[in-house]
Amino acid sequence: MDVLGDALRRGPFHVALRTAIEHRGLSLARLRAHLSRMDISIAESTLSYWQRGLRHPDVHHALGAVRGLESVLGLPTDSLVVLLGPRQRTPRRTPPSASFAELVVAGPTTRELLADIGADPERCNSSMELQLAHERVTIGVDRSQAKVHTLLVGRALETGVDRYVAVYHGEPGCDVDVVRVTAGDGCRLGRVRRKDVSVIFELMFDRTLTEGETAVISYTVEDDSGVECPGYFRIFRAPSGPYLLQMQLPTEDVPARCVQEVRITESRPPTVSTELYCDRGYVVSAYYPGSERGIAGISLEWR
Numbered sequence: 001m002d003v004l005g006d007a008l009r010r011g012p013f014h015v016a017l018r019t020a021i022e023h024r025g026l027s028l029a030r031l032r033a034h035l036s037r038m039d040i041s042i043a044e045s046t047l048s049y050w051q052r053g054l055r056h057p058d059v060h061h062a063l064g065a066v067r068g069l070e071s072v073l074g075l076p077t078d079s080l081v082v083l084l085g086p087r088q089r090t091p092r093r094t095p096p097s098a099s100f101a102e103l104v105v106a107g108p109t110t111r112e113l114l115a116d117i118g119a120d121p122e123r124c125n126s127s128m129e130l131q132l133a134h135e136r137v138t139i140g141v142d143r144s145q146a147k148v149h150t151l152l153v154g155r156a157l158e159t160g161v162d163r164y165v166a167v168y169h170g171e172p173g174c175d176v177d178v179v180r181v182t183a184g185d186g187c188r189l190g191r192v193r194r195k196d197v198s199v200i201f202e203l204m205f206d207r208t209l210t211e212g213e214t215a216v217i218s219y220t221v222e223d224d225s226g227v228e229c230p231g232y233f234r235i236f237r238a239p240s241g242p243y244l245l246q247m248q249l250p251t252e253d254v255p256a257r258c259v260q261e262v263r264i265t266e267s268r269p270p271t272v273s274t275e276l277y278c279d280r281g282y283v284v285s286a287y288y289p290g291s292e293r294g295i296a297g298i299s300l301e302w303r
Contacts, residue, residue: 008075013083014053020073020080021051031072040068057084098237098293104266106169106198113193113200119165127161128154130240131214133291137232138248143302145171145229151185151218153241156209163190163204164217167235170197174225184218233263233297243288247298251282257301260286264294 007019021031028047035042042065049055057066066080104110111121132153140146154164164187170176176194181201183189190202203217234243249255262272276298278284286298 008079008083011083012053013056013080014051016080016083017069018051020069020075024073026072031069034072035065035068038068038071040065104169104235104295106196109196109198110167110169110200113195113198114165116193117165117191117200117202124165124237126238127156127158128164128215129157130154130236130238132241133234133243134246135232135234135244136246136248139229139250139300140226141250141253142226143228143250143253144226145223145232147223148221148232149184149218150220152216154215154217156211156213156215159209159211161205161209161215162207163187163202164215166201166203166219168199168201168221168223170199170223170225171227171229172197173227174223178224180222180224182220182222184220186215186217187219189219228302229300231259231261231297231299233261233266233295235295236291236293238293240291243291243296244285245287245297246283246285247300249278249282249284253303254278254282255300256303258284259299259301260297261299262288262294262296266295 004019004023007016021028026034028044028051031047032042032044046055050057057063063081063084066084067077069075070077070080114121114124130152132151134151136149137145138147138149148168150166152164168179168181170179174197176197176199179194179199181189181192181199183203187203187205190204192199192201199221203219205215205217209215232245232247234245236243247258249258258276258278259270260272260274260276261270263270271294276284276286284298286296288296
């Protein structure tokens with residue numbers, strides 16, 4: 001019977017290591033000396049703990065030493081490494097997301113609507129890291145925010161992510177019953193809830209994501225309320241990747257001023273305020289290399 005081969009196949013790690021050491025006929029002192037000549041420094045007591053199962057090698061720090069043991073003990077490559085088990089990830093440390101109530105006046109209503117579809121208002125979308133956002137807003141001839149097309153690139157922070165919950169806040173006086181939502185690439189429309197000036201809706205992914213997987217989705221919101229648009233802002237509840245906002249302006253009625261702004265909250269004055277100019281196609285663009293928690297967008301001043 002091949003005792004060593006059986007130990008390498010079945011494990012656990014400490015049994016395989018002890019069997020290999022006995023098979024090779026080396027003392028722990030001699031084993032440590034061989035490793036030292038390979039520039040691998042490890043205490044004899046550590047080797048003793050490993051072979052007795054009193055400690056387990058940390059794959060982050062001991063992988064080189066384990067590979068050195070395979071070499072010194074004449075074992076097949078990775079025969080001990082595979083017995084270490086899956087690599088343990090360092091716990092992700094991310095600051096908590098800001099709540100909608102902290103950022104915008106319509107926050108309490110948004111919270112209520114999120115709870116209605118079973119989404120935790122404090123952790124909504126927290127399992128997705130927003131890596132890129134591109135939005136194109138069309139301003140109608142009546143100065144209203146007629147259409148918003150959004151493209152998002154997100155990365156799943158855990159396995160099992162199957163949706164993104166989006167929020168649309170209309171202007172005061174808007175009629176949320178006439179707001180239409182259309183799902184685009186990579187998703188389909190789920191539940192929709194409306195109240196006051198708020199609309200929240202689920203964008204269901206084509207399949208459940210695994211950790212680290214990237215999703216690209218798009219959707220369009222059309223608002224026929226006809227309320228004059230003072231600008232468009234996107235809410236960032238957590239630090240995010242680049243954001244590009246573009247506005248298609250009405251050719252016959254261009255705003256007097258277009259200003260790129262960043263605000264900590266909707267009610268506070270801007271921390272960034274930069275004059276923007278539209279191109280020959282009557283498009284004005286604001287680019288943010290990275291977004292912190294707060295709101296970012298373009299304000300409009302009409303003549």
